[in-house]
Amino acid sequence: MSTGTAEVRDEVVEVCDGRISLHVKVAGEGPPVVFFHPLPGLEWQPLLDRLAEQHTVYAPEHPGTTPGDPQAIREVHTMWELLLAYEEAFRALGLDRPSVVGMSFGGMVAADLASSFPQALSRLVLMSPIGLWRDDAPIRLVEMITGPPEELPRYLFKYPESEAARALMALPDDPDQVPTAIAQGAWNVGCTTKFAWPIADHGLARRLHRIAVPTLVLWGRDDALVPAVYAEEFARRIEGSHVEVVDDCGHAMQGDQPEQTFSLVTDFLR
Amino acid sequence: MKVSLFEQVPYRYLPAGFEDRYSSVVTTPYFDLVEPERMQESLQSGYAEMLHAARAGFDGVCVTEHSQSTYDISPNPNLMAAAVAYGTRAEGLDTAITVLGRSLGKSREPLKVAEEYALLDNISGGRLIAGFPVGLSYDANQNGAIPAIETRERYNEHRELILKAWAEPEPFAWNGRFEKYGQVNLWPRPIQQPHPPIWIPGSGSPGTLVDILRRDYAFVYLSWSGPKLVGRQVFDRYWEFAEKQGRDRNPYRLAFLQVVAVSETDASAEKEYAPHLEAHYRAGLGTVPVSGFAVPGYAEPVGIEHMIRNPGDLGMLAKMRNITYKEIVDTQVAIVGSPATVADQIEEMVRDFRIGNLLVMLQNGSMPRELTEKNISLFAEQVLPRLRPIWDEEGWENHWWPRGAEARSAVAVSGAAAGGEAR
Numbered sequence: 001m002s003t004g005t006a007e008v009r010d011e012v013v014e015v016c017d018g019r020i021s022l023h024v025k026v027a028g029e030g031p032p033v034v035f036f037h038p039l040p041g042l043e044w045q046p047l048l049d050r051l052a053e054q055h056t057v058y059a060p061e062h063p064g065t066t067p068g069d070p071q072a073i074r075e076v077h078t079m080w081e082l083l084l085a086y087e088e089a090f091r092a093l094g095l096d097r098p099s100v101v102g103m104s105f106g107g108m109v110a111a112d113l114a115s116s117f118p119q120a121l122s123r124l125v126l127m128s129p130i131g132l133w134r135d136d137a138p139i140r141l142v143e144m145i146t147g148p149p150e151e152l153p154r155y156l157f158k159y160p161e162s163e164a165a166r167a168l169m170a171l172p173d174d175p176d177q178v179p180t181a182i183a184q185g186a187w188n189v190g191c192t193t194k195f196a197w198p199i200a201d202h203g204l205a206r207r208l209h210r211i212a213v214p215t216l217v218l219w220g221r222d223d224a225l226v227p228a229v230y231a232e233e234f235a236r237r238i239e240g241s242h243v244e245v246v247d248d249c250g251h252a253m254q255g256d257q258p259e260q261t262f263s264l265v266t267d268f269l270r
Numbered sequence: 271m272k273v274s275l276f277e278q279v280p281y282r283y284l285p286a287g288f289e290d291r292y293s294s295v296v297t298t299p300y301f302d303l304v305e306p307e308r309m310q311e312s313l314q315s316g317y318a319e320m321l322h323a324a325r326a327g328f329d330g331v332c333v334t335e336h337s338q339s340t341y342d343i344s345p346n347p348n349l350m351a352a353a354v355a356y357g358t359r360a361e362g363l364d365t366a367i368t369v370l371g372r373s374l375g376k377s378r379e380p381l382k383v384a385e386e387y388a389l390l391d392n393i394s395g396g397r398l399i400a401g402f403p404v405g406l407s408y409d410a411n412q413n414g415a416i417p418a419i420e421t422r423e424r425y426n427e428h429r430e431l432i433l434k435a436w437a438e439p440e441p442f443a444w445n446g447r448f449e450k451y452g453q454v455n456l457w458p459r460p461i462q463q464p465h466p467p468i469w470i471p472g473s474g475s476p477g478t479l480v481d482i483l484r485r486d487y488a489f490v491y492l493s494w495s496g497p498k499l500v501g502r503q504v505f506d507r508y509w510e511f512a513e514k515q516g517r518d519r520n521p522y523r524l525a526f527l528q529v530v531a532v533s534e535t536d537a538s539a540e541k542e543y544a545p546h547l548e549a550h551y552r553a554g555l556g557t558v559p560v561s562g563f564a565v566p567g568y569a570e571p572v573g574i575e576h577m578i579r580n581p582g583d584l585g586m587l588a589k590m591r592n593i594t595y596k597e598i599v600d601t602q603v604a605i606v607g608s609p610a611t612v613a614d615q616i617e618e619m620v621r622d623f624r625i626g627n628l629l630v631m632l633q634n635g636s637m638p639r640e641l642t643e644k645n646i647s648l649f650a651e652q653v654l655p656r657l658r659p660i661w662d663e664e665g666w667e668n669h670w671w672p673r674g675a676e677a678r679s680a681v682a683v684s685g686a687a688a689g690g691e692a693r
Contacts, residue, residue, distance in 0.1 A: 070571050073419060146412055146561045183574035190419040190567020197417040
């Protein structure tokens with residue numbers, strides 16, 4: 001995998017009684033941080049390089065999103081089974097109460113994991129997570145995914161033309177690789193939306209009170225996908241949590257306000 | 271050769287320029303676009319045209335399921351099929367009724383599908399052909415809210431459950447992944463045991479074709495993309511797979527949908543039908559968003575990559591929004607002309623691809639009832655008699671035709687042979 005600064009290696013752990021070979025990208029040295037990726041799959045990105053400067057980063061690939069193993073998603077039937085798979089993976093990797101960072105879809109996974117297994121982690125960062133629902137603040141997930149591709153950046157970024165945003169949306173330079181990348185990207189979204197379609201509400205609101213670790217809730221004030229009102233919805237259910245709403249920032253915070261976002265995350269985990 | 275009328279039920283009064291402003295599915299604003307009286311008329315015309323076709327001598331009629339669409343307002347095709355089943359029976363017409371059908375990838379109540387089909391088979395006196403479609407992605411995944419990646423798995427389980435529910439004599443428990451029942455024991459059961467003929471529509475992907483052939487069902491290719499562009503590869507692949515699976519070359523294994531518009535002369539056909547055909551494709555299929563055919567997860571990654579690398583597989587589908595009449599007829603997206611022109615083109619295609627069950631779509635978009643019924647009558651009187659005997663000399667038996675409709679075909683065939691009259 002090409003990276004900015006960190007050397008990234010691939011670890012494979014068998015979970016779900018051997019039915020799934022979970023691929024985990026690992027980089028850096030230091031106290032462990034687990035990163036749960038958003039809907040389109042794992043993209044090794046500058047936030048992870050930054051975390052790897054002071055931590056060992058473990059970034060699992062959601063079942064089915066690992067190239068060459070698309071059918072692994074068939075072995076995860078429910079959200080509950082997904083959480084069990086990750087809890088098993090923590091133990092298989094020898095992770096003793098790591099910090100956990102989750103982004104968007106990965107934020108929902110991280111929050112539900114922390115609610116279901118409160119002893120499995122030590123700190124939690126939720127970056128504009130899905131997982132709750134308010135009728136007066138609908139999350140436009142279906143509209144984004146079924147809408148015209150050219151409108152996608154407007155859901156994700158306040159500044160879709162910024163260098164950071166364009167880098168996050170980039171397709172391969174080699175034209176022959178583009179169809180493969182598009183097909184993989186679409187499949188990845190199929191694998192993640194399996195647990196988010198059409199509304200990503202698995203009753204998380206009724207479990208969040210179980211979270212028992214220091215928690216940082218991050219949001220972009222101008223989030224066009226998951227409105228920033230959800231920051232307070234998470235915070236008021238997680239005792240002692242801290243909220244930061246970043247100005248001039250959309251859903252993909254690492255694209256719109258990279259420096260501020262990186263600092264907030266790394267400072268909290270330090 | 272068996273020929274059925276394929277009827278979709280569009281709203282016939284979409285405004286000009288619809289395709290520049292709207293999508294034809296999921297998000298189309300109802301109250302902005304629809305006049306209630308015209309909706310009633312559009313829907314009632316569809317039922318009337320099906321009965322007209324049955325009276326005119328068609329071997330069968332065929333209906334499909336689509337929710338939240340402008341081009342086929344048919345949230346449950348079994349409602350239409352029930353009306354036609356009873357109406358034809360009351361008039362002594364033993365027309366086959368193909369429901370093509372309840373989407374099993376979308377359905378959340380598969381046993382309802384089993385019960386409805388069984389009921390139809392009884393009302394019709396064994397004239398049902400049971401269609402088992404997966405369902406289009408927009409319908410299953412957007413309208414039906416099924417996670418796209420589960421569509422095919424649900425389809426497989428539901429089909430298995432329905433087949434068992436139709437034939438199993440004792441009440442049984444079903445512990446499926448998606449459905450759980452303690453005691454399944456349907457009333458009624460289909461007259462045609464263990465099941466009515468099964469037709470499976472598909473886009474021609476290898477996995478679907480092998481599944482159909484292995485189980486000895488009939489494959490239905492519902493393509494609006496132009497047989498000249500896509501027919502060769504799909505049908506050649508089908509017959510090649512049939513050979514590999516050890517199946518014979520019985521043409522009745524294959525059903526194909528063709529849009530047809532027939533008038534007294536080629537010139538009058540163009541004059542009467544061209545505006546309706548153009549408007550139909552532009553505003554109907556032309557405005558289904560690309561994602562509507564493949565919400566992420568609906569198609570396997572190899573399938574998507576193949577589609578991107580081989581855009582020709584889509585035929586005219588990609589450019590329906592701006593399609594012209596000339597393109598429609600050149601690619602045979604529709605076959606249009608005098609009875610002789612139409613019969614010549616259909617016969618050539620049918621023989622070439624070995625199509626035993628033909629579905630003809632004779633109403634499109636804005637076409638009014640009078641013009642549609644003229645199309646139906648002319649087709650029945652002057653085209654159908656030329657098509658019926660096409661496979662007779664090869665002597666195949668149509669195992670994919672309902673037993674309750676067999677007698678009618680014999681009458682129709684002898685009638686056609688005697689005097690060119692369908693009935």
